[in-house]
Amino acid sequence: MQAYTINKARLWQSLMDMAKIGATDKGGCCRLALTDLDKQARDLYIQWAKEAGCDIKIDQVGNIRATRPGTDSTLPPVGTGSHLDTQPTGGKFDGVFGVLAGLEVIRSLNDHQIKTRHPIEISVWTNEEGSRFAPAMMGSGVVSGRFTLEEILNKTDVNGVRLGDELERIGYAGAEPVTGRAYKAFFETHIEQGPYLEAEGKMIGVVTGGQGQRWYDVELTGQESHAGTTPMHLRTDALTCASSLILAVQSIATANKPGCGTVGYMQVLPNSRNTIPGKITMSIDLRHPEDRALTVMDEALKAKIEALEAETGVKIALTPIWYYAPIPFDPDCIDAVREAAKALDYSHMDIIAGAGHDACYVSDFAPTSMVFTPCLNGISHNEIESTTAEECEAGCAVLFNAMLTLAQIEA
Numbered sequence: 007m008q009a010y011t012i013n014k015a016r017l018w019q020s021l022m023d024m025a026k027i028g029a030t031d032k033g034g035c036c037r038l039a040l041t042d043l044d045k046q047a048r049d050l051y052i053q054w055a056k057e058a059g060c061d062i063k064i065d066q067v068g069n070i071r072a073t074r075p076g077t078d079s080t081l082p083p084v085g086t087g088s089h090l091d092t093q094p095t096g097g098k099f100d101g102v103f104g105v106l107a108g109l110e111v112i113r114s115l116n117d118h119q120i121k122t123r124h125p126i127e128i129s130v131w132t133n134e135e136g137s138r139f140a141p142a143m144m145g146s147g148v149v150s151g152r153f154t155l156e157e158i159l160n161k162t163d164v165n166g167v168r169l170g171d172e173l174e175r176i177g178y179a180g181a182e183p184v185t186g187r188a189y190k191a192f193f194e195t196h197i198e199q200g201p202y203l204e205a206e207g208k209m210i211g212v213v214t215g216g217q218g219q220r221w222y223d224v225e226l227t228g229q230e231s232h233a234g235t236t237p238m239h240l241r242t243d244a245l246t247c248a249s250s251l252i253l254a255v256q257s258i259a260t261a262n263k264p265g266c267g268t269v270g271y272m273q274v275l276p277n278s279r280n281t282i283p284g285k286i287t288m289s290i291d292l293r294h295p296e297d298r299a300l301t302v303m304d305e306a307l308k309a310k311i312e313a314l315e316a317e318t319g320v321k322i323a324l325t326p327i328w329y330y331a332p333i334p335f336d337p338d339c340i341d342a343v344r345e346a347a348k349a350l351d352y353s354h355m356d357i358i359a360g361a362g363h364d365a366c367y368v369s370d371f372a373p374t375s376m377v378f379t380p381c382l383n384g385i386s387h388n389e390i391e392s393t394t395a396e397e398c399e400a401g402c403a404v405l406f407n408a409m410l411t412l413a414q415i416e417a
């Protein structure tokens with residue numbers, strides 16, 4: 007297989023230029039979904055994609071589709087892409103590397119003057135992070151039919167701001183239908199966001215699938231009362247109960263290796279130093295590569311909540327808000343990534359995605375896989391998230407060649 011190169015310096019420069027939008031003083035990026043900064047990043051990406059000769063379409067949930075025509079426009083595109091929105095303390099690479107690696111593929115096709123039979127399409131998916139508007143992977147989830155357009159447009163953030171209104175406000179409430187999308191194949195390039203490639207000394211992760219997730223909202227209701235006059239045995243303290251639940255989430259995950267359990271969001275009311283907390287709202291995020299184990303974790307969580315209610319008198323309302331079972335990717339797409347890594351002589355290993363990715367939902371309707379590259383100390387969702395130009399070049403070159411094997415170069 008002939009291995010085509012990409013332009014490392016140009017890819018790295020585009021990452022650094024995009025990182026200026028929402029740059030934080032610790033070297034990260036904060037571009038929460040559908041904020042003005044997300045808009046700025048989207049606008050810059052569209053400008054670059056148009057300069058590279060792409061046709062741009064925006065769909066009803068704000069997904070951006072940049073398409074380089076093929077010689078046979080009746081054929082479904084070979085696609086790639088990822089997301090531009092970030093966590094509040096996001097890094098420079100999560101999501102945006104996959105979008106700009108796709109742009110570099112287009113730019114490199116132009117450099118090599120390659121014509122492909124299938125169109126090449128780069129997607130930017132709306133609200134992959136699920137931080138401002140929960141759950142995650144909304145743009146790809148609507149297109150794959152996991153969510154309805156209406157339920158997603160009506161989601162609100164903690165301030166009651168409606169997602170659909172934000173789409174209108176930033177000018178990304180597109181006309182393109184969210185249904186009927188098709189790809190010959192789809193690949194997402196992403197930093198691993200975990201420690202395994204670096205620990206094994208591998209440059210490329212050949213992603214064979216994604217682990218499953220269960221997200222919950224939890225509301226704990228105790229009784230506010232005076233911190234100085236209420237004897238300890240007469241308290242119904244929602245926060246001490248929540249702390250037992252948080253430790254239970256941790257022990258449920260460690261009892262079901264390699265499962266993960268996280269409480270990342272919490273509100274304490276009335277949040278006053280000398281009033282016993284009466285109401286807690288918090289999140290729970292459970293993950294596991296096997297669905298059976300994810301069910302065991304779910305059942306253990308519910309049993310613990312029952313026990314805590316009986317023990318403390320605190321009322322605990324658990325609301326499941328999101329679930330998807332572990333997702334296997336497409337064998338031919340997995341092979342295309344592995345063969346491209348071999349042709350480019352990059353060390354590689356198979357790996358399961360620990361994070362959720364838009365590719366997981368695209369695999370509902372198209373043959374899909376992912377290309378992972380290492381990140382320093384496996385740290386992500388953190389402003390210090392870091393990788394190198396060489397690692398980005400490797401991921402993008404593997405993406406380029408994997409896509410070409412599917413897109414059929416016109417002789």
Ligand code: HGY
Pocket residue numbers: 134135136142143360361362363
């Ligand atoms: O939560 C995740 O796995 C992804 O970063 N949205």
Ligand code: MN
Pocket residue numbers: 089100101134196363
């Ligand atoms: Mn991501």
Ligand code: MN
Pocket residue numbers: 093100135361387
């Ligand atoms: Mn992320």
Ligand code: MN
Pocket residue numbers: 088089101134196362363364365
């Ligand atoms: Mn993603």
